[in-house]
Amino acid sequence: MSRFLIPRLSTLDAYVPGEQPRGRTFIKLNTNESPFPPAPGALEAISRAETERLNLYPDPNASALEEAIAARFRLPRTQVIAGNGSDELLAFCFQAFCGGVCFADITYGLYTVLAKLYGADAREIPLADDFRLVPEDYDGAGRTVFLANPNAPTGLYLPPSQVEHILRKNPDSLVIVDEAYIDFGGESAAPLLARYDNLLIVQTFSKSRSLAGARIAFALGSTALIDDLRRVKFSFNPYSLSRLAIVAGAAAMADEPYFAACTQAVIETRAFAASEFRARGFDVADSVANFLFVRPPCLTGRKYTEELRARGVLVRHFAKPRIDSFVRITIGTPEQMRALLDATDNYLEESSWTGAQR
DSSP, rough: TTTTTTTGGTTTTOOOOOOOOSSOOOOEEEOOOSSOOHHHHHHHSHHHHTTTTSSSSSTTHHHHHHHHHHHHTTOOGGGGGSSSSSHHHHHHHHHOOSEEEEEEESSOOOHHHHHHHHHEEEEEEEOOSSSOGGGGTTTOSEEEEESSSSTTTOOOOOHHHHHHHHTTTTTTOOOOEEEETGTTTTSSSGGGGOOOHHHEEESSSTTTTTOOOOEEEEEEHHHHHHHHHHHHHHHTTTSSOOHHHHHHHHHHHHHHHHHHHHHHHHHHHHHHHHHHHHHHEEEEOOOOEEEEEEEEESSSSHHHHHHHHTTTEEEOOOTTTTTTEEEEOOOOOHHHHHHHHHHHHHHHHHTTOOOOOO
């Protein structure tokens, strides 16, 4: 690091994204992307006429996109803000609302990074032994609550009634629900917005809308909360969403049949893969996300990740306490998941499952 870096950031450990391979072709099941292309309407929206206008700044209010989101959730436009991926919106939340924060000890790693980056006093609340979040542990938190639901990397989910418990027990604290994976079998907390002004919901187009490369997300909340976020956004970068992202996102949000077909396909493939892993002796969490969190029976999570990579399949391992023996596997196409299982079987046959830790 340079001698000019401010002391507060000298110990900052940046968030490490999943591997983005170059050169060799891999089956990529490590970054929770959709295995499907964007909706046809989204591709059509990125037209020649639109690209010829790239010499002009985009709409800073992303009006077409925010109107499509508001219509989808039956909310006034004043309760919606779009951003450049959910990470940007989460960063805005830390800037706007977070003197003190709390979140689970096992959850999306960016929360810890943002807390350090913006100088927030962070408190980690341990999950239960089975990785489930206990709502009562957040009673009277006295600080902003971040809740990934379904959680990452476990995929475990709290129904709206349990989210509401946290809201009721923290009437004077903001509860931010990060619903990046909610569309794969969960129920959004959005209906609770009508009753709780301390609720803010963040969702992304990267998973269920097949637009990870476009960097689109949105937040839903009271008009006052959205005004606060818009003030931060316009102080940071009013043009954070490109012209092409705005039109693609609006079209993707409007294409409900394609969205439903893709999410249902992931749900069905997830059930198939979970069953196959359990048949092989793996521990498999009850994921409601577009990934599985699994523990192989007779080798470490790191070794399993390495062996799959050697066979052309990428999955994600987190070398962290409590979850070091697990790996997170994105749900791909049925063909990709069969290739993953074949690679697993190939290793099992070669090693003969001696039972030793490898």
